[in-house]
Amino acid sequence: MHNHPEADADEKLDWAISRSRALGLRRTKALDALLRVLIEAKNPLSLADLADSNGLRDRCDRATVYRLVTRLDEKGIIRRIGLHERSSYYVFLFPGEHHDYLICTDCGKIDPVDLDCPVAELEEEVMRKSGYKQIYHELEFFGQCPDCIG
Amino acid sequence: MHNHPEADADEKLDWAISRSRALGLRRTKALDALLRVLIEAKNPLSLADLADSNGLRDRCDRATVYRLVTRLDEKGIIRRIGLHERSSYYVFLFPGEHHDYLICTDCGKIDPVDLDCPVAELEEEVMRKSGYKQIYHELEFFGQCPDCIG
DNA sequence: GTACCTGCAAAACCTTTGCAGCATC
DNA sequence: GATGCTGCAAAGGTTTTGCAGGTAC
Numbered sequence: 261m262h263n264h265p266e267a268d269a270d271e272k273l274d275w276a277i278s279r280s281r282a283l284g285l286r287r288t289k290a291l292d293a294l295l296r297v298l299i300e301a302k303n304p305l306s307l308a309d310l311a312d313s314n315g316l317r318d319r320c321d322r323a324t325v326y327r328l329v330t331r332l333d334e335k336g337i338i339r340r341i342g343l344h345e346r347s348s349y350y351v352f353l354f355p356g357e358h359h360d361y362l363i364c365t366d367c368g369k370i371d372p373v374d375l376d377c378p379v380a381e382l383e384e385e386v387m388r389k390s391g392y393k394q395i396y397h398e399l400e401f402f403g404q405c406p407d408c409i410g
Numbered sequence: 411m412h413n414h415p416e417a418d419a420d421e422k423l424d425w426a427i428s429r430s431r432a433l434g435l436r437r438t439k440a441l442d443a444l445l446r447v448l449i450e451a452k453n454p455l456s457l458a459d460l461a462d463s464n465g466l467r468d469r470c471d472r473a474t475v476y477r478l479v480t481r482l483d484e485k486g487i488i489r490r491i492g493l494h495e496r497s498s499y500y501v502f503l504f505p506g507e508h509h510d511y512l513i514c515t516d517c518g519k520i521d522p523v524d525l526d527c528p529v530a531e532l533e534e535e536v537m538r539k540s541g542y543k544q545i546y547h548e549l550e551f552f553g554q555c556p557d558c559i560g
Numbered sequence: 561g562t563a564c565c566t567g568c569a570a571a572a573c574c575t576t577t578g579c580a581g582c583a584t585c
Numbered sequence: 586g587a588t589g590c591t592g593c594a595a596a597g598g599t600t601t602t603g604c605a606g607g608t609a610c
Contacts, residue, residue: 286564286609307599321567326600328565342492342550346575347599362540373536378528379549386523390512392553399529399549400492403542436584436589457574471592476575478590496600497574 272299272354276337283335290320294328295337295352303370304341304349304361341398343370360399366408373401422449422504426487433485440470444478445487445502453520454491454499454511491548493520510549516558523551 276295281287297315298305305313307329311322329350332338339353343363349370351359358380362373383395426445431437447465448455455463457479461472479500482488489503493513499520501509508530512523533545 284564288565288609290566322599323568323601324566330601340494342494344490344492344498346496348494348496362536362542364542365544371540373540375532375535378532382525382528383551385525386512386551387553390521390523390553391556392512392514392551393559394515395551395553397549397551399547401533401536401542401545401547403537403540403545406541409543434589438583438590440591472574473576473593474591480576 269296269299272352275354276352279337280332280335283337285331285335290316290324290328293319294325294332298338298350298352301352303372304343304351306345306347306349308347310350339396343400344402360401362401362403364405364408365402366404369405369407419446419449422502425504426502429487430482430485433487435481435485440466440474440478443469444475444482448488448500448502451502453522454493454501456495456497456499458497460500489546493550494552510551512551512553514555514558515552516554519555519557521555 273292273296276299277287277292280291280295285291293315294310297310297313307322307326310316310329311325316325329338329340333340333350337353338350340348340350343349343361345368358377359372360375360377362371363369377399379397379399383397386392387395423442423446426449427437427442430441430445435441443465444460447460447463457472457476460466460479461475466475479488479490483490483500487503488500490498490500493499493511495518508527509522510525510527512521513519527549529547529549533547537543537545
């Protein structure tokens with residue numbers, strides 16, 4: 261589940277690019293750069309995070325980043341998640357990977373949390389009971405991080 | 411868990427008001443109205459939802475609503491949750507109650523989902539492993555609702 | 561050559577804050 | 586009477602869109 265070390269990054273990037281191509285997106289510098297940043301990120305990134313990242317700053321406009329994440333989200337290559345801040349966050353969606361997050365209510369720090377998420381099994385139940393399709397879930401824990409205690 | 415019928419609304423309101431008072435808030439018309447709307451709501455409400463609700467529209471300014479939800483959230487009487495839209499949503503926090511939500515990725519409809527949430531037990535584990543305190547969680551399911559399928 | 565992308569700039573949207581007057585305790 | 590709340594209005598920050606030009610296919 262959480263056993264994809266750095267080494268996979270290039271592999272993921274290749275996969276993401278060909279998938280993007282297959283879904284009708286053009287391969288532009290901005291696309292490459294954005295996918296790379298997102299794949300190498302350890303945490304979800306906001307639009308601002310992305311636009312200001314080393315990989316994208318000076319390489320493309322905020323509006324382009326915005327339109328890219330929107331398209332990639334629509335295609336299901338990345339996912340927009342909530343996380344409480346005013347802005348949206350984006351994560352790369354690699355099949356079979358899922359992360360839950362732990363967020364400090366005081367300083368806003370975001371940490372991925374490693375656990376055998378018991379919710380995956382519930383998705384089917386929810387699907388059956390509700391009639392919804394294409395179900396996925398988001399799980400976040402909120403609390404006061406060690407640095408902010410006391 | 412999910413056995414608090416409408417009848418409890420008045421009881422909850424009384425409780426919420428005295429708790430607000432105890433925590434140092436003044437009892438104003440706006441406070442009463444806001445708590446009532448939130449307690450009677452079946453779904454989480456955004457700032458706009460609240461301000462435009464029958465209970466609050468014409469009764470108080472948006473800024474007042476904003477400041478009220480902020481205070482109530484700080485006091486732990488209501489809770490701000492994410493839910494994906496650009497705006498924050500608020501729910502009344504009654505001790506012992508917890509809701510997870512099912513949100514349509516197409517039309518944005520929000521439904522509370524009834525299930526024995528298995529995440530509560532994980533909170534302790536997360537707390538132990540991470541050193542975070544005051545942990546709570548949010549769980550949302552996303553999918554395409556029956557009306558939006560096809 | 562065409563359809564799609566990008567940059568720049570402006571428009572839209574909410575949220576957030578300052579301040580003077582009013583209500584609660 | 587003092588403190589905290591409220592309204593109004595303005596400021597802040599992101600997100601979103603229009604349009605002309607450039608680029609991938």
